[in-house]
Amino acid sequence: MHKLLLDAPGKEIFLLGNEAIARGALEAGVSFATCYPGTPSSEIPEQFYNLSQETDLYFEYSTNEKVAMEVGASAALAGLRTMVTMKHVGVNVAADPLMILAYTGVKGGMVIITADDPSLFSSQNEQDNRYYARLSGLPMLEPTNTQEMKDMTALAFDLSEELKLPVLIRTTTRLNHIRGPVKLAELKPMKTKDTFAKDPLNFVTVPAVSRQLHKKLLEKNDRIMQKTENWPYNEIIGDGKWGVIANGVSFNYAMDAISDLGINDQVSVLKLGFSWPMPKNLCIRFLNQVENVLVVEELEPIIETELKAIAQENGLTLSIKGKGVSRLSRLFEYDPGMVREAVAKYVGIDYKAPVVVDTSDLPDLPARPPTLCAGCPHRATLYEIKQVYGQEAIYPSDIGCYTLGFLPPLKMADLVLCMGASVSTSCGFSEATNQKVVAFIGDSTFFHSGITGLVNAVHNNHKFTLVIMDNGTTAMTGHQPHPGVDSKPMGRENTQVSIEELVKGCGVKDVHVVQPFKVKKTIEAVRASYEYDGLSVIISRDFCPLFAKGIGELKRTRPFYVNLDKCKGHRVCIDELACPAMFLDENNVSIDENMCTGCALCAQICPENAILPVKK
Amino acid sequence: MNTINIIFCGLGGQGILFMTKVLAQTAMSQGFTVLGAETHGMAQRGGSVISHLRLGDVESSLVSRGKAHFLLALEENESYRSLPFLSKGGGLFVNSNNSGFPREEVKAYLETKEIQYHHMAASEVAMSLEAPRSSNLALIGFFSAFVEEFIKDTDIRATIESISPARFKEINLKVFNAGHEKGLAERGQL
Numbered sequence: 001m002h003k004l005l006l007d008a009p010g011k012e013i014f015l016l017g018n019e020a021i022a023r024g025a026l027e028a029g030v031s032f033a034t035c036y037p038g039t040p041s042s043e044i045p046e047q048f049y050n051l052s053q054e055t056d057l058y059f060e061y062s063t064n065e066k067v068a069m070e071v072g073a074s075a076a077l078a079g080l081r082t083m084v085t086m087k088h089v090g091v092n093v094a095a096d097p098l099m100i101l102a103y104t105g106v107k108g109g110m111v112i113i114t115a116d117d118p119s120l121f122s123s124q125n126e127q128d129n130r131y132y133a134r135l136s137g138l139p140m141l142e143p144t145n146t147q148e149m150k151d152m153t154a155l156a157f158d159l160s161e162e163l164k165l166p167v168l169i170r171t172t173t174r175l176n177h178i179r180g181p182v183k184l185a186e187l188k189p190m191k192t193k194d195t196f197a198k199d200p201l202n203f204v205t206v207p208a209v210s211r212q213l214h215k216k217l218l219e220k221n222d223r224i225m226q227k228t229e230n231w232p233y234n235e236i237i238g239d240g241k242w243g244v245i246a247n248g249v250s251f252n253y254a255m256d257a258i259s260d261l262g263i264n265d266q267v268s269v270l271k272l273g274f275s276w277p278m279p280k281n282l283c284i285r286f287l288n289q290v291e292n293v294l295v296v297e298e299l300e301p302i303i304e305t306e307l308k309a310i311a312q313e314n315g316l317t318l319s320i321k322g323k324g325v326s327r328l329s330r331l332f333e334y335d336p337g338m339v340r341e342a343v344a345k346y347v348g349i350d351y352k353a354p355v356v357v358d359t360s361d362l363p364d365l366p367a368r369p370p371t372l373c374a375g376c377p378h379r380a381t382l383y384e385i386k387q388v389y390g391q392e393a394i395y396p397s398d399i400g401c402y403t404l405g406f407l408p409p410l411k412m413a414d415l416v417l418c419m420g421a422s423v424s425t426s427c428g429f430s431e432a433t434n435q436k437v438v439a440f441i442g443d444s445t446f447f448h449s450g451i452t453g454l455v456n457a458v459h460n461n462h463k464f465t466l467v468i469m470d471n472g473t474t475a476m477t478g479h480q481p482h483p484g485v486d487s488k489p490m491g492r493e494n495t496q497v498s499i500e501e502l503v504k505g506c507g508v509k510d511v512h513v514v515q516p517f518k519v520k521k522t523i524e525a526v527r528a529s530y531e532y533d534g535l536s537v538i539i540s541r542d543f544c545p546l547f548a549k550g551i552g553e554l555k556r557t558r559p560f561y562v563n564l565d566k567c568k569g570h571r572v573c574i575d576e577l578a579c580p581a582m583f584l585d586e587n588n589v590s591i592d593e594n595m596c597t598g599c600a601l602c603a604q605i606c607p608e609n610a611i612l613p614v615k616k
Numbered sequence: 617m618n619t620i621n622i623i624f625c626g627l628g629g630q631g632i633l634f635m636t637k638v639l640a641q642t643a644m645s646q647g648f649t650v651l652g653a654e655t656h657g658m659a660q661r662g663g664s665v666i667s668h669l670r671l672g673d674v675e676s677s678l679v680s681r682g683k684a685h686f687l688l689a690l691e692e693n694e695s696y697r698s699l700p701f702l703s704k705g706g707g708l709f710v711n712s713n714n715s716g717f718p719r720e721e722v723k724a725y726l727e728t729k730e731i732q733y734h735h736m737a738a739s740e741v742a743m744s745l746e747a748p749r750s751s752n753l754a755l756i757g758f759f760s761a762f763v764e765e766f767i768k769d770t771d772i773r774a775t776i777e778s779i780s781p782a783r784f785k786e787i788n789l790k791v792f793n794a795g796h797e798k799g800l801a802e803r804g805q806l
């Protein structure tokens with residue numbers, strides 16, 4: 001049995017933040033869940049995927065976040081309790097339906113998780129999605145620990161049904177990936193089917209209808225305000241004259257700072273767990289009981305700005321500060337030390353920060369960025385393209401493991417914007433320059449949002465080469481399936497969508513399918529695309545070795561070794577491929593047999609044929 | 617001590633999350649309040665990975681610099697990178713087969729900070745048992761020989777048994793035991 005199905009109210013278990021969210025949804029009787037995976041949200045749908053094998057929960061990995069939002073929206077409009085999860089930039093993709101859903105509202109509770117990523121652990125930006133609550137008019141909750149992640153998720157479903165609006169829950173990486181104790185409550189039964197009740201004057205958003213719906217949304221605001229004023233996780237703690245306001249993970253840092261500094265009796269803390277709309281009356285009460293305020297919030301000064309407006313409306317002139325105090329900035333995530341320093345400075349107490357650790361005598365260490373794994377087919381593909389197109393071509397890349405190919409020695413990425421952009425930006429580059437253009441996109445990302453760009457390229461006759469790197473899975477986010485995946489091993493009827501048929505169906509005439517570890521043949525195909533005067537697509541196909549190992553598909557081929565009698569020390573292998581299985585032993589290139597997958601890429605490019613399979 | 621702060625570090629793919637989980641579960645079964653913070657996603661492709669574990673009555677899951685009681689490193693260079701986390705008098709446990717450990721340049725730092733350092737060839741121990749990917753368990757076994765006053769090796773064994781996938785149970789325990797033996801031996805020499 002899945003551990004999140006444990007029917008033991010009152011029992012305390014140890015959960016990852018994302019597991020706690022999934023458990024909260026189960027305790028609310030969620031019966032429908034959709035997502036597009038993305039760090040730091042991915043472990044939520046991972047739970048749902050496994051749970052859907054054991055229960056009546058309907059779950060799908062949708063092709064992208066917009067699709068996930070729309071599939072989920074219809075389930076919620078039909079009356080089911082529905083959860084949709086995505087990372088922060090996923091909400092950009094899903095923003096179109098999200099904005100309109102705020103007008104139509106929902107019938108069954110609908111909870112949307114936006115997992116933000118301050119400090120950009122695994123993202124291309126660190127946008128603050130609290131703005132989406134303001135933009136859409138939808139209420140937003142922000143838990144502070146694993147227990148609240150579970151409890152607030154369950155409460156969010158009730159709130160959504162009561163308001164007939166989707167509810168946004170915003171988390172950050174440090175919440176998604178914390179582990180902590182969670183006291184379980186009862187699991188509610190699931191309602192897996194309902195009947196959709198037609199209501200065109202609320203659901204068909206032609207201008208005449210939407211004018212009324214916008215008005216209705218604003219009218220709901222009074223009820224949302226009542227909710228936020230009385231929300232159990234909006235509370236004032238303490239009654240000191242120094243005010244501190246915090247949300248999310250910053251609340252924990254602030255509480256620890258206050259007790260570390262021993263100033264509990266001098267401080268009042270306002271915790272905002274229902275962060276939009278802000279509980280105005282509670283804020284006014286707070287502003288009246290303190291002499292000044294420090295706002296501790298990561299990223300944008302949103303609470304700070306709105307609090308200043310509330311103070312102004314009420315003629316309160318106390319000092320409200322946040323960004324700029326000590327090291328509190330709009331950049332990156334906070335940490336306990338920063339917050340401790342800021343609180344100490346703000347209160348003006350004689351606080352001696354722990355002696356700044358003098359690390360001048362520590363050795364200079366090489367930075368250790370993430371890298372393509374040993375045996376990764378992307379390394380082969382990128383190398384082969386480079387042999388034909390050289391350094392002069394423009395290489396728009398996309399979101400996935402292959403983005404790591406931008407690092408030396410491969411250096412095969414010149415622009416990365418967002419999911420699917422490699423294809424469309426190639427359209428522009430191919431017209432705006434006389435340079436050759438080669439776009440890279442992964443299989444999952446191609447389905448996510450590469451197809452429309454490809455149709456555009458065919459229709460507008462753009463000339464470039466698109467390389468679809470099909471490793472059979474959504475690798476970077478943890479090996480989720482996508483439409484191009486053979487679903488038979490998952491116990492389902494095969495619903496695989498063929499990438500080559502799709503590409504041909506879009507109207508592409510020059511299509512090559514290659515196996516990237518066959519270096520010579522692949523380079524021939526790449527050369528054909530180079531010489532073709534038009535749009536070419538190369539589908540480069542081999543399994544992600546991590547994924548293949550997980551599903552037992554990794555053919556256990558013999559690892560390779562460097563025969564030092566033959567090796568003349570050109571180091572083409574290690575210098576051009578930078579495979580992590582290779583290392584310099586004294587001055588000789590050597591291969592770690594435990595890491596080598598036997599892909600034979602290095603053996604094929606060695607000018608001396610000095611890299612050979614290990615003898616049995 | 618009221619709170620115990622532990623930092624685990626190494627490279628993506630070395631099993632840092634599993635190692636954190638083993639100690640966290642064990643501490644929890646002993647009645648500690650436990651908070652952990654992990655690195656997932658892109659950082660797991662061979663990059664530097666740090667995991668935080670806090671035992672005791674605290675709100676934040678991150679360990680501040682200069683506040684860690686223990687630092688467990690699965691890779692020597694990563695141990696140096698994370699050294700600033702260690703508090704004065706903290707314990708450093710490193711997977712390294714380098715007889716020259718610690719590097720000359722850090723000795724002064726370790727000395728002024730009164731850091732108790734130990735290293736063991738966890739990868740070699742794991743390799744000799746034909747479990748090259750289990751150096752994490754060898755290092756926990758080693759560490760467990762030094763911290764009996766707050767966490768018992770028998771309890772850690774019980775956790776490993778309960779959370780290891782069935783096919784890895786036996787080998788995981790074997791590697792842990794081998795690491796523990798090494799720890800006891802090192803301790804005996806003190």
